Amino acid sequence: MTNPLLRIDDLHVSFRVGKEMIHPVRGISLHLNRGETLALVGESGCGKTTLARTILGLQAPSSGVIEYDGNDIAGLDRFQLKRFRPHIQCVFQDPFSSLNPRKRVEQLIREPLDIHQIGDKSTRLKRAHQMMERVGLPIDWGRRFPHEFSGGQRQRIGIARALVMQPDLLICDEPVSALDVSIQAQIINLLWELKRDMGLSYLFISHDLMLVETFADRVAMMYKGEIVETGPARQVWSNPQHEFTRRMIDAIPVPDVTRPTPPAFRIDAE
Amino acid sequence: MDRLKSLLTAILRDWMMLLGLLLLATVFFMAATAPLFFPQPPDTMMGPPLQWPGQYAGAPLGTDGLGRNILAGLFYGAQISLLVGFASVTVAMVFGILVGAFAGYYGGWIDNLLMRVTELFQTIPQFMLAIVVVAVLGPSIQVIIFSLAVVSWPAIARLVRGEFMVLREKAYVQGCIVVGMSDMRIIFTQILPNAMSGVTVMSTIMIATAILMESALSFLGFGDPNVTTWGTMIGMGKNNLRDAWYIMTIPGIALLLTALALNLVGDGLNDYLNPRLRSQRGQ
Amino acid sequence: MSNPILQVENLQICVRKKPGVLILRGVSFHVNAGETLAIVGESGCGKSMTSLAIMGLLPDAVEKLSGTIRFKGRELPITDNRAMRKVRAAEIGMVFQEPMAALDPLYPVGKQVLEVIEEHEKLPRAMAWARVIDLLTKVDLPNPETLAWSYPHKLSGGQLQRVVIAMALACNPDVLIADEPTTALDVTVQAQIMRLLKRLQRDTGVAIVLITHNLGLVAHTADRVMVMYAGNKAEEAPTRDLFLNPRHPYTRGLLDATPNPERASAQGGVLREIPGTVPSIADPMPGCRFAPRCPNASDLCHARFPDPTYEGAHGYACHHPVTDARV
Ligand SMILES: Nc1ncnc2c1ncn2[C@@H]1O[C@H](COP(=O)(O)OP(=O)(O)OP(=O)(O)O)[C@@H](O)[C@H]1O
Ligand SMILES: Nc1ncnc2c1ncn2[C@@H]1O[C@H](COP(=O)(O)OP(=O)(O)OP(=O)(O)O)[C@@H](O)[C@H]1O
Ligand code: SF4
Ligand SMILES: [Mg+2]
Ligand SMILES: [Mg+2]
Numbered sequence: 001m002t003n004p005l006l007r008i009d010d011l012h013v014s015f016r017v018g019k020e021m022i023h024p025v026r027g028i029s030l031h032l033n034r035g036e037t038l039a040l041v042g043e044s045g046c047g048k049t050t051l052a053r054t055i056l057g058l059q060a061p062s063s064g065v066i067e068y069d070g071n072d073i074a075g076l077d078r079f080q081l082k083r084f085r086p087h088i089q090c091v092f093q094d095p096f097s098s099l100n101p102r103k104r105v106e107q108l109i110r111e112p113l114d115i116h117q118i119g120d121k122s123t124r125l126k127r128a129h130q131m132m133e134r135v136g137l138p139i140d141w142g143r144r145f146p147h148e149f150s151g152g153q154r155q156r157i158g159i160a161r162a163l164v165m166q167p168d169l170l171i172c173d174e175p176v177s178a179l180d181v182s183i184q185a186q187i188i189n190l191l192w193e194l195k196r197d198m199g200l201s202y203l204f205i206s207h208d209l210m211l212v213e214t215f216a217d218r219v220a221m222m223y224k225g226e227i228v229e230t231g232p233a234r235q236v237w238s239n240p241q242h243e244f245t246r247r248m249i250d251a252i253p254v255p256d257v258t259r260p261t262p263p264a265f266r267i268d269a270e
Numbered sequence: 271m272d273r274l275k276s277l278l279t280a281i282l283r284d285w286m287m288l289l290g291l292l293l294l295a296t297v298f299f300m301a302a303t304a305p306l307f308f309p310q311p312p313d314t315m316m317g318p319p320l321q322w323p324g325q326y327a328g329a330p331l332g333t334d335g336l337g338r339n340i341l342a343g344l345f346y347g348a349q350i351s352l353l354v355g356f357a358s359v360t361v362a363m364v365f366g367i368l369v370g371a372f373a374g375y376y377g378g379w380i381d382n383l384l385m386r387v388t389e390l391f392q393t394i395p396q397f398m399l400a401i402v403v404v405a406v407l408g409p410s411i412q413v414i415i416f417s418l419a420v421v422s423w424p425a426i427a428r429l430v431r432g433e434f435m436v437l438r439e440k441a442y443v444q445g446c447i448v449v450g451m452s453d454m455r456i457i458f459t460q461i462l463p464n465a466m467s468g469v470t471v472m473s474t475i476m477i478a479t480a481i482l483m484e485s486a487l488s489f490l491g492f493g494d495p496n497v498t499t500w501g502t503m504i505g506m507g508k509n510n511l512r513d514a515w516y517i518m519t520i521p522g523i524a525l526l527l528t529a530l531a532l533n534l535v536g537d538g539l540n541d542y543l544n545p546r547l548r549s550q551r552g553q
Numbered sequence: 554m555s556n557p558i559l560q561v562e563n564l565q566i567c568v569r570k571k572p573g574v575l576i577l578r579g580v581s582f583h584v585n586a587g588e589t590l591a592i593v594g595e596s597g598c599g600k601s602m603t604s605l606a607i608m609g610l611l612p613d614a615v616e617k618l619s620g621t622i623r624f625k626g627r628e629l630p631i632t633d634n635r636a637m638r639k640v641r642a643a644e645i646g647m648v649f650q651e652p653m654a655a656l657d658p659l660y661p662v663g664k665q666v667l668e669v670i671e672e673h674e675k676l677p678r679a680m681a682w683a684r685v686i687d688l689l690t691k692v693d694l695p696n697p698e699t700l701a702w703s704y705p706h707k708l709s710g711g712q713l714q715r716v717v718i719a720m721a722l723a724c725n726p727d728v729l730i731a732d733e734p735t736t737a738l739d740v741t742v743q744a745q746i747m748r749l750l751k752r753l754q755r756d757t758g759v760a761i762v763l764i765t766h767n768l769g770l771v772a773h774t775a776d777r778v779m780v781m782y783a784g785n786k787a788e789e790a791p792t793r794d795l796f797l798n799p800r801h802p803y804t805r806g807l808l809d810a811t812p813n814p815e816r817a818s819a820q821g822g823v824l825r826e827i828p829g830t831v832p833s834i835a836d837p838m839p840g841c842r843f844a845p846r847c848p849n850a851s852d853l854c855h856a857r858f859p860d861p862t863y864e865g866a867h868g869y870a871c872h873h874p875v876t877d878a879r880v
Contacts, residue, residue: 043739043741044710044738044739053444056447056448057447057448058444058447058448078447078452078453081450082450085448085449085450086450088448089449090448092441092444092445093441094441097441097442098440098442098445099442099445100446100460100464101464102463102464111446111449111451112449115449115450115451115452115455116450150830150831151596152830153830158445161445165449180595180596180766181766181768181807181811182595182806182807182810182826182827183830184810184824185810185812185824185825185826185827186826186827186828188812188823188824189823189824189826192823193823207739207740208812209740210769210811210812210813210814211812213812213814214812214814214824215812233814234814247741248740248741250744251740251741251743251744252740252769253744253767253769253770253773253774254769254772254815255767255768255769255771255772255796255808255811255813256772256796256813256815257772257792257793257796257797258797259772259815261773262744262773264741264744264745264748265744265747265748265751265773265774266748267748267751267752267755
């Protein structure tokens, strides 16, 4: 068996807010294989974003191991992390605050290449244009500013910027929850195609169990800073082991009128 | 009715900004053309002393107690006022932005330390501090510019720090870190441009304050003795206050109009920059 | 048993002073007494604007161009703020997406419910307070006597939304407009809030207008659905009918784009998407506003806006409706 691309072992994150210490990640262990999509599902405030931020080096862990391709990257400083940056990228939830409003689109997409000095100026611009085309943005929109785009288009810009360095792992923190259903489908399809064509692995954070089941290979259910169960979505849904998973599944309204109303919505039982 | 009112206020606002710009342009014109219209230095005796405006053809705005041409004084004084105002605020901006940016971006002990220092400067009344600096280092234009920069930078530092604390939490800044950008590059190319609109407005108004303070220093005799400024002119006039009040009033009006102009421009800029700011933040 | 309590006719709303920039382009619909009508559609299609118009709460930046809103047969004076204050809460209640926005952080939540009651009814303080406690009990809040004295920041999102529902129902309105009441909440809390709303509806007979993005919620809580697209009503039908027999291509696209694992296997793990984006509200398109994204579009669609067609209770505005049923 080959090594997993990402392996997290007994990771703890805690930090001080005012006078209190909070402990949003409490001993998480998980792994993500190469080419796999692992969904991280859990209630609001359970620590999903904190976990993602820690993997990305935006938040220092208090203890534990984060192993990327066999290298422990937990707690590395900014300089040491720079070597791994091209490999691990992310897409944020809010398409409005995640792009610098004063940069042109092609500048935004080219920037990561500039920082890591990949290729010369003209090849970088060419790569940025190729990436724009790949995510479905016309190249002649490259000189526009982010505020001239819709939410879905901005999310495409964010994806292009994240993928221009050809990373192996993309961490998506609720990448479509701010988007409309019809636009959400476009972005999910794009992510799916990119994964197929570029051999990406995804850590996909979401609230939407229906979406997770369609899109992810495995799910990790997170509850109050811990992973309570993992497995293929279908298997976890059909045979939930943890009380929290069961409650969550009972509460999903399937968009299908031929299916029975889930128990959590029924009032006749009262 | 409401619509009419909003239209009127809109025009009025633009109109005031226009007035401010016009006044400011006049001051710049005076500063630039002073040696052209008045080849003699402003402190030379040009005619009989204490001539009222209109009384003596060589000095349309009259002469002071030593026979110096008041109009020439105004033109040359404009040079000093603008130089002192812009130079001191530029120095204050560079320093204030550096301090504010580092404090706001890094937070923690860096922020604590820098903000303690900033507060220290703010506890001493501005004008007192300026006088002390000039008294210690001696009255010269360079020292006055330095002293006014010393009293102006804390306000800019605080403003910039506030902006940075908000902006550094934005997802786009986090994104820059993830992409591997260095702190300096993030601070100066990603955050600072987005924090500048508030600083621009504030510094316009601070130029007015600096010009007023320079005049006050000169009035009190802390000015550079080698140059004529509006403040020294007002100071000279106070001896002849009863019989020749125009000596004091004319430069006083110039001073007020310049300060007013800068404030009008500052207000206009604020209105102009704010709506754009809102749309850029995607609200 | 059609018994319309609220009737909106040809409602047109534009950006103030710009009659060409239409936010609502002539929307008509009705709400029957005691039913749940869901309004769904793309962000920006005018769902919130419709509900704000009914409440007489249109923002200053927009104005009504034409149309009438009738409540129990009489026209609502939606531009008269004084008159509308009597209508709000007493006859039509409203719940927003962000419960925090509807509450004042400086007052205990019970006081805020009390205020609503006292504004509309002359009651002795003690009786009004008893009503507050009764309401907080009805919305399933634990220890209502203590909780009434809590400040908003002490409560969770779900609890806050319950308080807002209590406020909206304080004066027994006949209609409750809920604009994305659960979008900011977790799925488990969402289910609790929806069940609460349905139970209150069963007990009081209040009609609910549920504005949402979530087609799953619609499937299990609504009696009828209205689908909006870019300021128009695209389709309107009883829920079951709409899900099984959508006639408007946009409705069809929306249903197919919704993640549903039961259907996904056939599509190879990818969702079916609607290409393109919504037109800008300032775009003066003569024809159907969905035409640039529509698989059925013809020249006629680009030239002329389709008139609504009705088949019983099922109405749609489309030149070339979808004919095959969804399985
Ligand atoms: N910068 C911060 N300051 C204070 N508290 C924080 C901060 N970041 C996270 N927290 C707290 O840590 C906990 C976990 O937050 P986190 O954002 O990781 O949750 P999440 O699972 O991503 O939630 P959501 O689904 O709402 O995005 C929460 O209780 C949150 O209030
Ligand atoms: N104050 C305003 N001035 C001008 N246009 C506005 C204003 N408020 C909203 N709009 C426009 O009105 C249209 C309808 O907005 P509305 O809030 O009703 O959409 P919605 O369907 O509720 O969307 P969402 O699902 O995002 O809540 C949008 O296109 C919006 O841009
Ligand atoms: S009218 Fe034409 S363009 Fe519009 S939805 Fe129907 S078929 Fe599509
Ligand atoms: Mg999160
Ligand atoms: Mg809305």
